[in-house]
Amino acid sequence: MSSLxxxxxxxxxxxxxxxxxxxxxxxxxxxxxxxxxxMGNCWIEGxxxxxxxxxxxxxxxxxxxxxxxxxxxxxxxxxxxxxxxxKSLSKNRMKxxxxxxxxxxxxxxxxxxxxxxxxxxxxxxxxNGIPKFVKIVEVxxxxxxxNEKNIVPTSVKVELIRRLVSSGLPVxxxxxxxxxxxxxxxxxxxDVMKAVCDIEDARLxxxxxxVKGFEAAVAAGAKEVAIFASASESxxxxxxxxxxxxSLARYRAVCLAAxxxxxxxxxxxxxxxxxxxxGAIPPSKVAYVAKELYDMGCFEISLGDTIGVGTPGxxxxxxxxxxxxxxxxxxxxxxxxxxxxxxxxxxxxxxxxISTVDSSVAGLGGCPYAKGASGNVATEDVVYMLNGLGVKxxxxxxxxxxxxxxxxxxxxxxxxxxxxxxxxxxxADASKIR
Amino acid sequence: MIAARRLDKxxxxxxxxxxxxxxxxxxxxxxxxxxxxxxxxxxxxxxxxGDAVRFSTYHYSSNxxxxxxxxxxRNLPAHVKIVEVxxxxxxxNEKEIVPTSTKVQLIKMLVSSGLTVxxxxxxxxxxxxxxxxxxxDVMDAIQNIQGARFPxxxxxLKGFEAAVSAGAKEVAIFASASESxxxxxxxxxxxxSLARFRDVVSAAxxxxxxxxxxxxxxxxxxxxGIVPPSKVAYVAKQLFDMGCSEISLGDTIGVGTPGxxxxxxxxVMNxxxxxxxxxxxxxxxxxxxxxxxxxxxxxISTVDSSVSGLGGCPYAKGASGNVATEDVVYMLNGLGIExxxxLEKLLLAGDFxxxxxxxxxxxxxxxxxxxxxANxxx
Numbered sequence: 113m114s115s116l117x118x119x120x121x122x123x124x125x126x127x128x129x130x131x132x133x134x135x136x137x138x139x140x141x142x143x144x145x146x147x148x149x150x151m152g153n154c155w156i157e158g159x160x161x162x163x164x165x166x167x168x169x170x171x172x173x174x175x176x177x178x179x180x181x182x183x184x185x186x187x188x189x190x191x192x193x194x195x196x197x198x199k200s201l202s203k204n205r206m207k208x209x210x211x212x213x214x215x216x217x218x219x220x221x222x223x224x225x226x227x228x229x230x231x232x233x234x235x236x237x238x239x240n241g242i243p244k245f246v247k248i249v250e251v252x253x254x255x256x257x258x259n260e261k262n263i264v265p266t267s268v269k270v271e272l273i274r275r276l277v278s279s280g281l282p283v284x285x286x287x288x289x290x291x292x293x294x295x296x297x298x299x300x301x302x303d304v305m306k307a308v309c310d311i312e313d314a315r316l317x318x319x320x321x322x323v324k325g326f327e328a329a330v331a332a333g334a335k336e337v338a339i340f341a342s343a344s345e346s347x348x349x350x351x352x353x354x355x356x357x358x359s360l361a362r363y364r365a366v367c368l369a370a371x372x373x374x375x376x377x378x379x380x381x382x383x384x385x386x387x388x389x390x391g392a393i394p395p396s397k398v399a400y401v402a403k404e405l406y407d408m409g410c411f412e413i414s415l416g417d418t419i420g421v422g423t424p425g426x427x428x429x430x431x432x433x434x435x436x437x438x439x440x441x442x443x444x445x446x447x448x449x450x451x452x453x454x455x456x457x458x459x460x461x462x463x464x465x466i467s468t469v470d471s472s473v474a475g476l477g478g479c480p481y482a483k484g485a486s487g488n489v490a491t492e493d494v495v496y497m498l499n500g501l502g503v504k505x506x507x508x509x510x511x512x513x514x515x516x517x518x519x520x521x522x523x524x525x526x527x528x529x530x531x532x533x534x535x536x537x538x539x540a541d542a543s544k545i546r
Numbered sequence: 547m548i549a550a551r552r553l554d555k556x557x558x559x560x561x562x563x564x565x566x567x568x569x570x571x572x573x574x575x576x577x578x579x580x581x582x583x584x585x586x587x588x589x590x591x592x593x594x595x596g597d598a599v600r601f602s603t604y605h606y607s608s609n610x611x612x613x614x615x616x617x618x619x620r621n622l623p624a625h626v627k628i629v630e631v632x633x634x635x636x637x638x639n640e641k642e643i644v645p646t647s648t649k650v651q652l653i654k655m656l657v658s659s660g661l662t663v664x665x666x667x668x669x670x671x672x673x674x675x676x677x678x679x680x681x682x683d684v685m686d687a688i689q690n691i692q693g694a695r696f697p698x699x700x701x702x703l704k705g706f707e708a709a710v711s712a713g714a715k716e717v718a719i720f721a722s723a724s725e726s727x728x729x730x731x732x733x734x735x736x737x738x739s740l741a742r743f744r745d746v747v748s749a750a751x752x753x754x755x756x757x758x759x760x761x762x763x764x765x766x767x768x769x770x771g772i773v774p775p776s777k778v779a780y781v782a783k784q785l786f787d788m789g790c791s792e793i794s795l796g797d798t799i800g801v802g803t804p805g806x807x808x809x810x811x812x813x814v815m816n817x818x819x820x821x822x823x824x825x826x827x828x829x830x831x832x833x834x835x836x837x838x839x840x841x842x843x844x845x846i847s848t849v850d851s852s853v854s855g856l857g858g859c860p861y862a863k864g865a866s867g868n869v870a871t872e873d874v875v876y877m878l879n880g881l882g883i884e885x886x887x888x889l890e891k892l893l894l895a896g897d898f899x900x901x902x903x904x905x906x907x908x909x910x911x912x913x914x915x916x917x918x919x920a921n922x923x924x
Contacts (some may be wrong), residue, residue: 139734168579236810238617238618238840238843238844239804239808241617340554362778369905409809420914422880423877423879423880424618424839424877424880424881425619425882426621426880428618436746449910450910450914451873451876451910451914452835452870452873452876452909452910452911453873453876453877453880453910455832455833455835455836456835456836456838456839456877458836459804459840460618460839461835463617463618464618479914482635486910486913489767490832493832493833494796496803496831496832496833497803497804497833497836499803499809500802500803500804500805500806501803502805503807522780529832530829530830530831530832530866531831531832533866534830534831534859
């Protein structure tokens with residue numbers, strides 16, 4: 113579908129400010145608004161042939177009317193079933209990162225009169241179940257950085273956390289109190305916590321493997337912790353050196369201690385679709401572990417597709433099984449993008465009523481089980497999709513991208529987020545022509 | 547060996563979403579072992595009698611009418627046709643020209659993976675697309691390949707005639723839903739391009755040659771920004787009415803999300819039958835697979851993709867372009883949707899072209915699976 117002549121270079125585009133360009137290409141920018149449905153301000157009128165690709169014998173020259181097709185569009189729209197409500201939505205402008213200000217917007221876009229095929233009915237079914245607000249749990253500083261070969265300095269970690277918080281992310285997993293013997297990359301947990309203790313705009317949970325880690329976390333100032341069990345027996349044994357039941361017993365002790373300190377606990381379940389050792393994981397096992405964590409006092413259960421093998425076909429039965437025993441509003445999804453499947457999996461989860469999504473800025477965190485493969489889904493890509501769906505996240509994509517750029521620059525590699533790469537390229541090219 | 551009767555039972559239980567042979571083709575032995583592990587009573591590789599009912603329940607059917615599964619996956623097509631555009635849409639963007647023999651070998655490997663439509667080349671003037679200047683030679687070399695169709699892109703009547711004399715049995719034309727893009731990309735207005743294509747389609751009909759129509763910029767345009775769904779519907783209808791057998795809707799700059807795809811598809815489906823529609827999403831912002839899933843939920847059953855994600859985005863340098871066929875097939879396999887594509891053989895085709903281009907695949911599935919293979923050899 114790409115250009116079949118010389119690609120449209122940016123020197124041929126009207127000049128725009130960087131932000132304007134970002135707006136054009138942000139998910140919200142390309143969502144049709146009632147304003148733009150009409151034949152109006154968007155159309156570039158009266159321009160002659162571009163001089164960039166001069167006509168030659170391959171192309172006939174036409175001297176037709178400049179925009180005869182406008183008339184045709186009007187004719188086509190007469191029969192359109194696209195139901196346009198009176199525009200009450202003057203706020204629906206392409207504001208960067210704050211695209212949808214009205215809960216009515218989705219209806220405005222895709223509720224329309226039914227055709228004989230009843231297609232409208234289907235699309236309403238798909239989108240009406242999607243939550244209006246999604247909480248994004250940013251795991252980059254922990255789940256992302258714990259996989260880095262080169263240890264990231266404390267100051268860089270802290271700066272990353274600050275930038276993430278300033279982008280509007282409500283929850284940023286700050287670090288982990290797992291023994292530095294196992295995770296040397298986060299040995300500075302105490303120092304990180306000290307440096308972020310003044311941050312008030314976001315919650316900063318930390319990972320804790322047991323009561324000892326919990327106590328260290330609380331002493332370091334943690335106000336929220338996370339624990340992690342596996343739905344796969346083999347993975348539990350190889351990853352945390354004990355059986356599922358043993359780990360649950362351990363965590364009951366943590367939850368008890370946390371309750372005494374009024375510290376909320378988040379529970380992770382890993383290998384919710386597949387395990388690198390066992391293969392497929394039955395949904396019933398995932399439901400069992402999720403229920404145990406919920407019953408012992410976890411306020412939220414994050415379901416992780418640790419090796420990223422899930423597709424909607426496997427995610428749905430898994431979610432169904434878990435939602436039978438844990439309320440949907442207490443669940444989060446934590447998909448890995450190892451096979452490129454995380455965004456469709458997230459979309460499906462939203463359609464099923466899940467409203468908390470874990471992700472990692474710039475897609476930090478590779479997959480330790482498939483060397484070179486990607487791991488966490490990139491927060492920028494998730495926010496881009498949610499913006500396009502009209503789902504609120506409170507996240508400012510531009511600021512998020514700055515955070516991603518910051519850490520990618522430090523790590524000396526390109527962002528693992530396609531949205532970030534695309535928008536960077538677009539703005540880089542735009543800035544060259546100014 | 548797998549008992550044919552058992553496969554019959556399984557595929558029937560799976561709501562006729564797959565014929566037994568397609569089921570076998572879609573899952574290699576490793577996957578069948580995996581599936582067996584879902585329910586110890588299911589034996590796909592052995593002789594035990596098994597009850598496969600639970601298996602089908604796990605994947606996408608549910609007994610309860612109120613189950614969310616019904617709502618979310620009920621209308622998915624049982625079969626999706628993949629239109630492979632790598633050799634054309636992918637390779638036309640390469641800086642270094644790929645030799646004819648490599649192109650031909652790639653096409654052969656793609657066909658042997660089970661892909662039934664492979665866009666072979668383009669008869670746009672070599673002045674504009676030097677990468678595909680060898681169109682005639684490519685067509686010569688693939689004349690005898692059975693089992694797949696090889697549409698070629700053509701810009702006008704002249705290109706059409708060249709394509710036909712080179713042996714093309716199917717062609718594709720492309721119009722834009724954005725006026726600015728039409729002018730910048732093919733140097734004429736939308737109406738002018740449609741008039742041009744009416745001549746082509748006329749000529750094609752005289753010799754009973756099928757024509758596929760592409761619509762570009764169905765969500766956003768690099769110049770204009772938003773493209774209204776009504777415009778997309780207009781152009782799609784024009785192409786359909788003039789005689790195109792299939793209309794492929796292209797998100798040229800990859801900016802779409804399900805929130806914009808749905809109204810666009812709704813509008814187009816009002817005026818073009820759904821069976822004549824295809825989606826062609828670019829993965830520039832990582833949104834292609836979720837857009838494809840949304841399209842499937844709306845009943846679309848033809849998807850364009852490019853092996854190993856060949857073909858970058860010329861509007862955001864360095865950004866990705868086409869969605870990778872391997873990632874699409876992986877998702878469709880997981881949904882139990884039949885594609886006829888053997889993922890292993892597809893991976894080989896991708897591996898072949900990426901080795902030639904000396905870079906890793908832009909397919910996460912390909913990277914993950916080849917890394918897995920490499921590790922298992924250790």
